[in-house]
Amino acid sequence: MNLKQLSRHLGLSQTTVSRALNGYPEVSEQTRLRVQQAAEALNYQPNTRAKSLATGRAQAIGHVLPISSSHEMVNPVFGDFIAGAGSTYSDAGYEIVISLVKDRAEERAYRELHRRGSVDGIIVHGPRMKDPRIPLLRDLGLPFVVHGRASDETGPYSWLDINNQRAFERATEFLLDLGHRRIALINGLEFMDFAYRRRAGFEKALRNRDLAPDPALMRSEEMTEIYGFRAAREMLALENRPTAFLVSSMITAIGVRRAIHEAGLELGRGASVITHDDDLGYLRNGHSVPIFTATRSSVRLAGERAAAMLLDCIRDPGCEPKTQLLEAELIIGASTGPAPQG
Amino acid sequence: MNLKQLSRHLGLSQTTVSRALNGYPEVSEQTRLRVQQAAEALNYQPNTRAKSLATGRAQAIGHVLPISSSHEMVNPVFGDFIAGAGSTYSDAGYEIVISLVKDRAEERAYRELHRRGSVDGIIVHGPRMKDPRIPLLRDLGLPFVVHGRASDETGPYSWLDINNQRAFERATEFLLDLGHRRIALINGLEFMDFAYRRRAGFEKALRNRDLAPDPALMRSEEMTEIYGFRAAREMLALENRPTAFLVSSMITAIGVRRAIHEAGLELGRGASVITHDDDLGYLRNGHSVPIFTATRSSVRLAGERAAAMLLDCIRDPGCEPKTQLLEAELIIGASTGPAPQG
DNA sequence: TTGACTATCCAAAGCGCTTTGACTGACATG
């Protein structure tokens, strides 16, 4: 069933039927009702491709996901992010197009999505400090919102980020207040903007108390469980071992916890852990009592907000770039305690 | 830059340029070369929408993801599945369209994807034992491949599954051989086909040794960490507590491990654990020595295979449904040991 | 020289929709 058939069936022109269904005012209420009922009854749905060809709007949002070549994985927070963004999109009649890209070939992917007319806007995931995608998208004139920020980018652009620096600064202060002096940072890849900022927060808090960050206690890698385990195990084997760990993701923190147990220590006693917590659906940080003391910020919420921002940008192309900075909450769980007396 | 402009630039007709680029034989090699070079130089990419309108092929594959209403989450294995499928799709020039759907509204989503002409084929995720989507898609005539199976479905359809029953049967036998008699099953939702089959395998192994499954030691829920923790904690508080746990996912097994530690037991000593392991990128089950004894099957590989099957079905619409059953590997890790002497 | 091919190219129709510009009555206005 297409427009032509429907309009013939109704004895109306395609124009009128199209207008009736799309809410244009030049059609009588009576006709509109008749058309809507017939469309419903005959199960008519406009062909997306034809519609977008005619309007020039793709009615789709692009998400380009880099696949890490070392672990061939998609960032595990993506599922929750898209779960948040999804309903916003579909309420507005947008589809989601995802494009998987090996590492740095992303630029090409963006170019193609744009030139092929596949999408009306893009969410940029995993920005690095200096990220060529931002000027590129600006050049292309394709609306976009960055999930995160790019520290080295000077021009204006829309972004939604959490206050990573402040979150890790507070977490570090919390540990310092508990008496910890040897604090390890198990960070994400530090060319990623979020990880860079977290490190900055960590170092700032230390310096504020006249402590120097110890390179032996700082790691930066892709945030897998095994990475957390190995990093913590190695550090716990040091002569002058850390009494606390500040970790960039729950998954990695689980690895750290495993190493702590293996070393015969108890979480929150022999070794404290604070992690960042994206509040993932399948990996909730406890219920009444949090498992880990954590800096928490829901990535699902970020998805909702970012999607709304992007749709705004698409609706009003001339608008100023919007920004949104969310604060992470510091929640106190059972994984932290006073520094052991040494 | 569109076809019209490109062909004018070359002094050729649109027909010839289109044919040259799409590899039709009715164009001289010399002309083809000239066209290809110009297309490259001028950065020409055909508009996907126009192309698919003209050809009737959408050049896109649909993935409908149910969002669990209780946890508002997307199944965490999806990222890896799509990472596997992605390159197969993009090599063949297909885009990925994903559609998020709250729980059971899926049927409508499939119908719409089809009627709107958004996709040429669909991967069905998370089949239940009796799944209305299968007859629906058959009716619609839309090519599809099911990731998993639907036990109650009698008609033919294409699927790719792992041998869930055999995997859990073997795992149970392994525990029985170690002397365990009270074995708990921490399963996924049992209206899901995979969970149903796993339970069947578990019960079969018990019955083969004349043991009756104990309902107090069997749970079925969405596979989150917290679920594993709670279920295991409650069971460990029983008078006649289990000595081993058979768990349906790594994430849940991590919760089980947490409960075991909390109870003051040691993994592989006081309590053994076997889990199913999807071999997720961010959650590898150890490196040389596996953390958990596990039934392992890579979901990324399943994604690759399923995508290839689907593309085959699309290319050859009249073909017989294909099926593929992958065996899970039983890998022995440090989480299992002989049953404690009671 | 002719007819049959072959190789190479093109004009135009068509995919299913939106949108422009024009038309038709009905009604009010002067």
Add this chain to the structure above:
DNA sequence: CATGTCAGTCAAAGCGCTTTGGATAGTCAA
């Protein structure tokens, strides 16, 4: 009565591509 206004409708063009059905020129055997 002529004119203007307005609500409601439609025919047709156009979005960027593919594909059908020629057209043209060159080749070659009869």
